[in-house]
Amino acid sequence: MNNHVTSPSRRQVLATMVGAGAAAAIGPLDTPARAQPSQPPSISAIAPQLQGVRDALLAKARALVDLKLLTRDDGSIYTVDAAQLMIVFAQMNEADGYRAMREHAEKNLIIDDPNESFTRGFVAWKWKNGQKPDASGTTEALRLARGLWLGAKAFNRPADGELARKILAGYARHATSDQGIWFIRNYYNFATHSFASNSYLVDYDPDFLHEVAAETNDAALAKLADDSYAVVKMAVAPSGLLYDIIQPEVATLYPELNVAAFSPNDIVQFSNCCTTATTVTTGHPEIARKILAIAMNRLDDLRTYYLGRTAEPFNAKSAAVTEFSVLSRLAANLGAEDAAATIADRAMNDWKWCVKNLDTRQVFTLTEILQAMNALLGMGK
DSSP: OOTTSOSSOHHHHHHHHHSTTTTTTSOOOOOOOOOOOSSOOOHHHHHHHHHHHHHHHHHHHHHTTSHHHHOOTTSOEEHHHHHHHHHHHHHTTOHHHHHHHHHHIIIIIBOOOTTOGGGTTOBBSEEOTTOOOOBBOHHHHHHHHHHHHHHHHHTTOHHHHHHHHHHHHHHHTTEEEETTEEEEOSOEETTTTEEOSOEEGGGOOHHHHHHHHHHHTOHHHHHHHHHHHHHHHHTBOTTSOBOSEEOGGGGGTOTTSOOSEEOGGGEEEHHHHHHHHTTSTTTOHHHHHHHHHHHHTTGGGOBSEEETTTOOBSSSOBOOHHHHHHHHHHHHHTTOHHHHHHHHHHHHHHHHHHHHHOOTTOHHHHHHHHHHHHHHHTTTO
């Protein structure tokens, strides 16, 4: 970030949030070894287990409506935590939990200063009582808008749908072009009134933008979705995995090469890759299917980091509960029931372990698991 933003920076939190072992900002999950299935599983066969684990984890999520329990060690509530809880509560028709997260968002996270029209609809990436927001967050804006959009439908609150569109309008004002490349800038610094020059691939959700645009007949939002699809396509690595970063300014050093999309040292974070793949299962399912196929071919020894050029493991760090959760959601979104059931069966012991052992401060991990289970149990409905 820059000198006006206090530690930890938004980039550091995003690295722990959606990188390997995403919610390991609190600590690693020492989960048990996964049992090998004796026969190919099916969603219907494991549905009772999924339902039982989901209900137990939902009870943990309900406790987090107390904002004090959402506060991290630095005294801040991170928007991605609240937004993902909102998504889960809307998906599961948990009106009280949704209402608590919505009130927090409207009061503390969504910028709506009538004297600052340019930043209206921006979303603060974190909130600390008594402090002004230091920067916006684009990943956070998308997650919060999705939560409100789902809540508008689940609880018949059309005003929440309009609030989601207001956030998306603010998100759209993070867009720019550099070196002929359109992209969404990662954040806006409220102190310096300046934008970042880079973008993370988790700052995009073209399927969601396309859905909202189609339902509201919003041509500008449809264009935003199309431009976002183009960014994701640009980030496809030679192996079929997805690079993590978009930074068009590097093209000034390599004018003849297509290097604006990359990961440092070619190292792709697999959880980032799968998270972004879930956002293109409608618009570009071929990208998502390729990533799922890569994972299924390596499921017995899935890793956290891979090389973008070859899909070879970068190191020996094994994938953990977050990777398996988002991967199962990816398979469910694609309607790939056999793959979804196989991944879920493999992750089941980890998910059961989390029922008793997951610290409620690990909100991101909790909500990733719940979203995965909602997607799995929703297959075929």
